[in-house]
Amino acid sequence: DAGVTQSPTHLIKTRGQQVTLRCSPKSGHDTVSWYQQALGQGPQFIFQYYEEEERQRGNFPDRFSGHQFPNYSSELNVNALLLGDSALYLCASSPGLKPGYEQYFGPGTRLTVT
Amino acid sequence: AQRVTQPEKLLSVFKGAPVELKCNYSYSGSPELFWYVQYSRQRLQLLLRHISRESIKGFTADLNKGETSFHLKKPFAQEEDSAMYYCALTSGSARQLTFGSGTQLTVLP
Numbered sequence: 001d002a003g004v005t006q007s008p009t010h011l012i013k014t015r016g017q018q019v020t021l022r023c024s025p026k027s028g029h030d031t032v033s034w035y036q037q038a039l040g041q042g043p044q045f046i047f048q049y050y051e052e053e054e055r056q057r058g059n060f061p062d063r064f065s066g067h068q069f070p071n072y073s074s075e076l077n078v079n080a081l082l083l084g085d086s087a088l089y090l091c092a093s094s095p096g097l098k099p100g101y102e103q104y105f106g107p108g109t110r111l112t113v114t
Numbered sequence: 115a116q117r118v119t120q121p122e123k124l125l126s127v128f129k130g131a132p133v134e135l136k137c138n139y140s141y142s143g144s145p146e147l148f149w150y151v152q153y154s155r156q157r158l159q160l161l162l163r164h165i166s167r168e169s170i171k172g173f174t175a176d177l178n179k180g181e182t183s184f185h186l187k188k189p190f191a192q193e194e195d196s197a198m199y200y201c202a203l204t205s206g207s208a209r210q211l212t213f214g215s216g217t218q219l220t221v222l223p
Contacts, residue, residue: 033210042200042213043158056210090158097209105158
């Protein structure tokens with residue numbers, strides 16, 4: 001099991017463009033969460049998907065949207081990119097939402113907005 | 115709103131010395147606290163969680179609800195403990211993680 005995988009590894013975009021990041025959860029996991037990690041900061045929760053629906057959302061604007069597919073993989077879309085969106089985007093998966101379920105993180109996608 | 119504070123961005127200790135990484139939190143309910151670690155060029159991974167009260171790689175952490183703290187401790191630091199450490203808590207129905215800003219631990223030879 002490769003664990004949580006994310007693609008691409010790195011990405012460079014221009015202000016105003018749109019970007020799509022992808023995540024495949026660990027085998028047996030059906031819940032995917034996305035986090036943004038700015039330089040020198042801890043990860044910040046963006047949103048979570050379970051049963052193909054957005055279940056919870058952090059304090060991020062509507063420019064950030066997502067999707068979960070029937071195979072539990074997920075996409076994060078960011079529209080109208082700003083310089084401040086430059087960050088490491090982490091995907092985490094877990095086998096549901098019960099207490100004690102560990103969230104496993106992917107390696108992240110490094111997004112640079114110029 | 116929940117908040118996790120790690121007051122030290124950088125911490126250096128010598129090999130064999132005790133180490134304590136501080137974490138304070140604010141949360142109105144009963145939190146579930148975690149320590150995550152990120153070694154160089156590796157992904158973020160769970161080190162330990164307070165509900166299991168386990169010791170991982172010699173590290174322990176006790177939840178002090180009175181002081182709202184969850185400090186990470188190890189009696190004898192090793193060079194391989196050098197890493198970035200994040201304290202986190204879960205909240206809400208989605209159990210999303212709220213992280214502190216992290217402490218970079220360097221264990222000197």
